[in-house]
Amino acid sequence: METLNNPLVTIATSMYNVEEYVVQNIESLLAQTYKNLEIILVDDGSPDKSGEIADFYASKDSRIKVVHQNNTGLGGGRNTAIDIATGDYITFVDADDYLCPDFVEYMLSLIITQNADMAISKNCFTTSDMEQVKTLITETYTPEKAMEEFFFPNIRLGAWNKIYSMEFLHKYSIRFVPELKTGEGLEFITRAASKANKIAVGNKKAYVYRLNNANSATTKANVERQGIGSLETMAYIGRNLSMPYPNVQLAYRWHLWNCYRYCLRQIVDSSTKKEYASLYKECISYLRHNAPSIMLSKVRFRLKVEAVAVLFSPVLYARLQIAQKKHRLNK
Structure with missing residues (x-):
C-alpha cells in the first residue's frame, strides 16, 4: 500500500x-x-x-x-x-x-x-x-x-x-x-x-x-428477487445487526414496513396477485396493522402522510407509486 x-x-x-x-x-x-x-x-x-x-x-x-x-x-x-x-x-x-x-x-x-x-x-x-x-x-x-x-x-x-x-x-x-x-x-x-x-x-x-437501465434488477418488477428478497434482507439485518439505539430501531421498523409496501408493489406491478395470494394478503395486513404506529411515531410529516394513504388503501397507493416510477423512467 x-x-x-x-x-x-x-x-x-x-x-x-x-x-x-x-x-x-x-x-x-x-x-x-x-x-x-x-x-x-x-x-x-x-x-x-x-x-x-x-x-x-x-x-x-x-x-x-x-x-x-x-x-x-x-x-x-x-x-x-x-x-x-x-x-x-x-x-x-x-x-x-x-x-x-x-x-x-x-x-x-x-x-x-x-x-x-x-x-x-x-x-x-x-x-x-x-x-x-x-x-x-x-x-x-x-x-x-x-x-x-x-x-x-x-x-x-x-x-x-x-x-x-x-x-x-x-x-x-x-x-x-x-x-x-x-x-x-x-x-x-x-x-x-x-x-x-x-x-x-x-x-x-x-x-x-442511472435510472433508465431497462435490464436493471430494480427497474423490472420481480416478486421473488425484489419483493420477497427485500423482506428476507430485513429479517437478516434484524437478526445480525446490533441496534441498541431507539432511533435506529424506529428507523428499522419503518424500513421493514416500507419493504412490505415494496413487496406489495412488486405483486401489483407484475399482475401476480393469484400466484402470490397468501403473500398479497400478508402484505396488506401488515401494512394496515402497522400504519397507525408509523403515523404516531416521530417520523417526518411526509412519512406520516404516506402511512395514512397506505392505511386507506394499500393497493391504490401501490398503483400510484408504480405510475410515478414509470413517469420518472420515461423522463
Missing part, C-alpha cells in the same frame, strides 16, 4: 450484462483527476461482451485488473474485489453508473480530513437530475446517526457513492452477504456504519446513478 500522502484507491466494479453501459463506466474511472488508482473489473459470468470490453481496457491501462468468474451475484463480485484489492481505500461503482472526474478526489478528501472509517455523499446525479447542489457542506455522523439515515432512508441506499478504509473492512471482516437476493448494499453499509469510528458526510454530487 502507498503512504497516506498519496494513498492508493481501489475502484471496484462488478459487471453482469451491462455491455451497453460499461464503456462509459470504465472511461469515467480512467478520467478521474486523482490518478493513484487500482481499478478492479469483475466479470461476474456476464453472458454479453462486458468481459471482453474490460480486457480491452486492461490492455491499455496497467491500473486495471480484470477477474473473470462464474456468476456469484453483485455481492459475490464485490467480495472478489475486496479480497484482491491492495488499496488503502475502496469505493464501489455499479457497472451501469459512472463517475464525475472529481469523484475519487472528493470522497478521499472527506474520509482523510475527518479521519473516518468511511465517507458518504448524501447526493448524486441521476439520469433525470443533473443539477449540482448550490452549497457544499461537510459533517460527521455517529454510527447511530448514519444507521438511522440509511434505514429511513434519507441517503441513497447501496454501497456506491461511498468510500471505505480497507484496514477498517479487514479489521471487522466486513463483506457482502452473497446469499441475499437484493438489498445487499443496505446490509453492508449499515453493518459498516455500526462498526465505524465515525462517518464523514458530504453533499456534493459526483456520482451519476
Whole structure:
C-alpha cells in the first residue's frame, strides 16, 4: 500500500450484462483527476461482451485488473474485489453508473480530513437530475446517526457513492452477504456504519446513478428477487445487526414496513396477485396493522402522510407509486 500522502484507491466494479453501459463506466474511472488508482473489473459470468470490453481496457491501462468468474451475484463480485484489492481505500461503482472526474478526489478528501472509517455523499446525479447542489457542506455522523439515515432512508441506499478504509473492512471482516437476493448494499453499509469510528458526510454530487437501465434488477418488477428478497434482507439485518439505539430501531421498523409496501408493489406491478395470494394478503395486513404506529411515531410529516394513504388503501397507493416510477423512467 502507498503512504497516506498519496494513498492508493481501489475502484471496484462488478459487471453482469451491462455491455451497453460499461464503456462509459470504465472511461469515467480512467478520467478521474486523482490518478493513484487500482481499478478492479469483475466479470461476474456476464453472458454479453462486458468481459471482453474490460480486457480491452486492461490492455491499455496497467491500473486495471480484470477477474473473470462464474456468476456469484453483485455481492459475490464485490467480495472478489475486496479480497484482491491492495488499496488503502475502496469505493464501489455499479457497472451501469459512472463517475464525475472529481469523484475519487472528493470522497478521499472527506474520509482523510475527518479521519473516518468511511465517507458518504448524501447526493448524486441521476439520469433525470443533473443539477449540482448550490452549497457544499461537510459533517460527521455517529454510527447511530448514519444507521438511522440509511434505514429511513434519507441517503441513497447501496454501497456506491461511498468510500471505505480497507484496514477498517479487514479489521471487522466486513463483506457482502452473497446469499441475499437484493438489498445487499443496505446490509453492508449499515453493518459498516455500526462498526465505524465515525462517518464523514458530504453533499456534493459526483456520482451519476442511472435510472433508465431497462435490464436493471430494480427497474423490472420481480416478486421473488425484489419483493420477497427485500423482506428476507430485513429479517437478516434484524437478526445480525446490533441496534441498541431507539432511533435506529424506529428507523428499522419503518424500513421493514416500507419493504412490505415494496413487496406489495412488486405483486401489483407484475399482475401476480393469484400466484402470490397468501403473500398479497400478508402484505396488506401488515401494512394496515402497522400504519397507525408509523403515523404516531416521530417520523417526518411526509412519512406520516404516506402511512395514512397506505392505511386507506394499500393497493391504490401501490398503483400510484408504480405510475410515478414509470413517469420518472420515461423522463
